[in-house]
Amino acid sequence: MGTIRLTTAQAMIKFLNQQYVHIDGEEFPFVEGIFNIFGHGNVLGIGQALEQDSGHLKVIQGKNEQGMAHAAIAYSKQKLRKKIYALTTSSGPGSANLTTAAATALANNIPLLLLPADTYATRQPDPVLQQVEQEHSMAITTNDALKPVSRYWDRVQRPEQLMTSLIRAFEVMTDPAKAGPATVCISQDVEGEAFDFEEEFFQKRVHYIDRKIPSERELNGAAEKIKKSKKPLIVVGGGVKYSEAREALMNFSLQYNIPLAETQAGKSAVEHSFINNLGGLGITGTQAANKAAQEADLVIGIGTRYTDFATSSKTVFNFEKAEFLNLNVSRMQAYKLDAFQVVADARTTLEKLTPKLEGYQSEHGSSIVEKKEEWKKERDRLRSVAFDRNDFDPEIKNHFSQETMNEYADTLETEFPQTNALLTANEAVDEDAVVVCAAGSLPGDLQRLWETNTPNTYHLEYGYSCMGYEISGTLGVKLAEPDKEVYAAVGDGSFLMLHSELVTALQYKEKINILLFDNSGYGCINNLQMDHGSGSYECEFRTAENKVLNIDYARVAEGYGAKVYRANTEEELKAAIADAKKQDCSTLIEMKVLPKTMTDGYEGSWWNLGVAEVAENESIRDAFAFKEKMLETAKKY
Ligand SMILES: Cc1ncc(C[n+]2csc(CCOP(=O)(O)OP(=O)(O)O)c2C)c(N)n1
Numbered sequence: 001m002g003t004i005r006l007t008t009a010q011a012m013i014k015f016l017n018q019q020y021v022h023i024d025g026e027e028f029p030f031v032e033g034i035f036n037i038f039g040h041g042n043v044l045g046i047g048q049a050l051e052q053d054s055g056h057l058k059v060i061q062g063k064n065e066q067g068m069a070h071a072a073i074a075y076s077k078q079k080l081r082k083k084i085y086a087l088t089t090s091s092g093p094g095s096a097n098l099t100t101a102a103a104t105a106l107a108n109n110i111p112l113l114l115l116p117a118d119t120y121a122t123r124q125p126d127p128v129l130q131q132v133e134q135e136h137s138m139a140i141t142t143n144d145a146l147k148p149v150s151r152y153w154d155r156v157q158r159p160e161q162l163m164t165s166l167i168r169a170f171e172v173m174t175d176p177a178k179a180g181p182a183t184v185c186i187s188q189d190v191e192g193e194a195f196d197f198e199e200e201f202f203q204k205r206v207h208y209i210d211r212k213i214p215s216e217r218e219l220n221g222a223a224e225k226i227k228k229s230k231k232p233l234i235v236v237g238g239g240v241k242y243s244e245a246r247e248a249l250m251n252f253s254l255q256y257n258i259p260l261a262e263t264q265a266g267k268s269a270v271e272h273s274f275i276n277n278l279g280g281l282g283i284t285g286t287q288a289a290n291k292a293a294q295e296a297d298l299v300i301g302i303g304t305r306y307t308d309f310a311t312s313s314k315t316v317f318n319f320e321k322a323e324f325l326n327l328n329v330s331r332m333q334a335y336k337l338d339a340f341q342v343v344a345d346a347r348t349t350l351e352k353l354t355p356k357l358e359g360y361q362s363e364h365g366s367s368i369v370e371k372k373e374e375w376k377k378e379r380d381r382l383r384s385v386a387f388d389r390n391d392f393d394p395e396i397k398n399h400f401s402q403e404t405m406n407e408y409a410d411t412l413e414t415e416f417p418q419t420n421a422l423l424t425a426n427e428a429v430d431e432d433a434v435v436v437c438a439a440g441s442l443p444g445d446l447q448r449l450w451e452t453n454t455p456n457t458y459h460l461e462y463g464y465s466c467m468g469y470e471i472s473g474t475l476g477v478k479l480a481e482p483d484k485e486v487y488a489a490v491g492d493g494s495f496l497m498l499h500s501e502l503v504t505a506l507q508y509k510e511k512i513n514i515l516l517f518d519n520s521g522y523g524c525i526n527n528l529q530m531d532h533g534s535g536s537y538e539c540e541f542r543t544a545e546n547k548v549l550n551i552d553y554a555r556v557a558e559g560y561g562a563k564v565y566r567a568n569t570e571e572e573l574k575a576a577i578a579d580a581k582k583q584d585c586s587t588l589i590e591m592k593v594l595p596k597t598m599t600d601g602y603e604g605s606w607w608n609l610g611v612a613e614v615a616e617n618e619s620i621r622d623a624f625a626f627k628e629k630m631l632e633t634a635k636k637y
Pocket residue numbers: 439440441442464465466467468490491492493494495519521522523524525
């Protein structure tokens with residue numbers, strides 16, 4: 001084979017076009033497109049290459065590097081990690097803005113290809129604009145900050161390095177056990193440098209994503225554990241979704257009467273209406289799942305990382321009696337909680353394990369259905385909470401006086417409780433609509449209350465819980481699900497932090513819907529501080545004169561060109577959602593909701609936080625003493 005003379009950037013774009021994945025007998029291109037924000041570091045290199053020949057790649061101009069990277073993460077997550085968008089940014093601040101998003105992808109195990117520009121390989125013009133200039137090393141650039149948050153990181157300072165570098169990046173991104181951000185930084189002069197690349201490098205390359213099969217030892221060991229258990233519980237993690245194990249899991253659960261508890265990443269792998277699905281587990285869990293967790297003598301964790309939110313800081317289970325069995329493609333994850341480990345694909349393992357348990361039946365009997373019924377009553381109660389100007393008892397108790405609650409009601413001109421608004425929205429959106437969220441009080445409300453009866457319609461980034469993911473992520477989900485209505489559930493704090501990709505959505509006519517829950521403050525953090533004995537300090541949005549801020553967010557979105565609604569009652573919200581469905585352009589529904597009206601924790605919802613060990617305030621000392629008490633029952637590692 002011969003060679004072909006291309007710039008490094010042209011070679012890279014040509015290579016991206018030739019990457020395919022092969023999964024369960026299907027083969028398709030892995031890189032769908034490329035987000036870009038051009039600066040001097042990439043416009044003449046990668047920009048030129050894309051303008052000349054982008055191949056099949058869809059080219060989308062982003063508005064904020066973090067935002068467009070969040071959109072790429074959400075696209076890949078929604079596509080169950082089978083496809084990606086790459087990203088090109090300029091050097092310096094453009095690449096620094098990727099750090100938060102790279103960390104988000106890393107924590108969530110999502111493949112993401114980051115292509116930030118780097119400083120000059122020749123160093124001739126140094127220091128160039130945006131070069132940080134570390135005294136002790138010329139070799140350090142802003143891009144080094146991406147090392148701790150990348151699963152693979154490389155710097156390309158000669159054109160020919162590109163070949164080995166990109167092959168490694170794709171190996172990492174297409175490995176289910178290692179999937180995460182791959183960062184390939186290309187010196188800005190090298191982007192435009194020409195080289196005689198081997199034609200072979202550009203041949204179609206197929207990355208096979210095979211299902212890892214469990215060994216007989218693993219299967220027999222797992223079967224033995226389950227047969228010995230009376231009250232097993234399955235923790236459904238994100239791995240269940242990625243492995244597309246829905247049916248295998250439902251068969252397994254039904255046949256042996258084993259309840260399911262969902263993590264944020266695992267929710268909607270199996271629909272809410274499935275008889276054994278008890279919903280969210282842990283700090284933001286349901287009464288039903290947390291009770292089953294307390295009773296469990298065997299916890300079968302499938303594709304879960306067991307974060308503190310899922311385990312209530314290792315207190316949701318009774319560690320005196322519970323044993324653990326972990327099914328995970330990642331050996332590191334499988335090792336957690338001293339579990340019996342099955343390092344294999346979830347679906348394959350469940351399919352092979354099911355026949356091995358013939359004759360077994362758990363002792364849960366009808367208690368699973370009873371727990372679910374009990375939770376349904378609680379959900380119905382939350383649906384009918386109503387504000388009262390004289391004697392209101394919100395879900396988050398003993399924080400704000402009636403006077404303060406009335407102040408919010410008067411300033412925001414609302415009496416809408418958040419739980420009511422969320423449940424109304426859940427009823428009003430289409431059955432197959434996708435909801436996207438990441439931070440604030442809404443992830444808790446959603447995990448407990450949002451019912452999803454179409455698989456993969458609940459999209460929570462709760463590995464990093466990064467404010468700003470909500471709206472950016474919704475754009476990514478829309479790119480992945482063009483035929484569905486997609487909704488960002490977002491608080492006012494997250495909206496303020498980052499909503500730039502709303503403009504991108506409008507610009508490219510990728511319709512997204514924003515459900516904005518404005519309680520004028522960092523509500524969940526205010527709850528945390530007041531729950532642990534502090535006062536209300538710096539978490540409400542108040543003016544210098546101590547007046548509650550009232551911002552017209554609808555007008556902001558209207559300015560960008562979105563269709564907007566203001567909905568402060570159930571009726572207004574239903575009408576707004578119905579009308580929003582008829583629109584072709586992106587929409588924003590602004591709801592002013594009362595603080596302290598989100599859901600509170602249920603049994604087993606404890607969170608280990610850094611409470612002050614010494615403090616003047618007695619209530620903080622009490623909170624610290626309570627933490628010490630809780631730690632007595634918590635597993636220590
Ligand atoms: C990027 C980032 N910064 C800070 C935080 C910490 N944090 C988590 S929730 C939150 C407040 C969220 O406020 P809002 O979006 O209004 O939601 P609410 O809790 O009021 O419902 C903060 C500051 C975070 N998760 N992400």
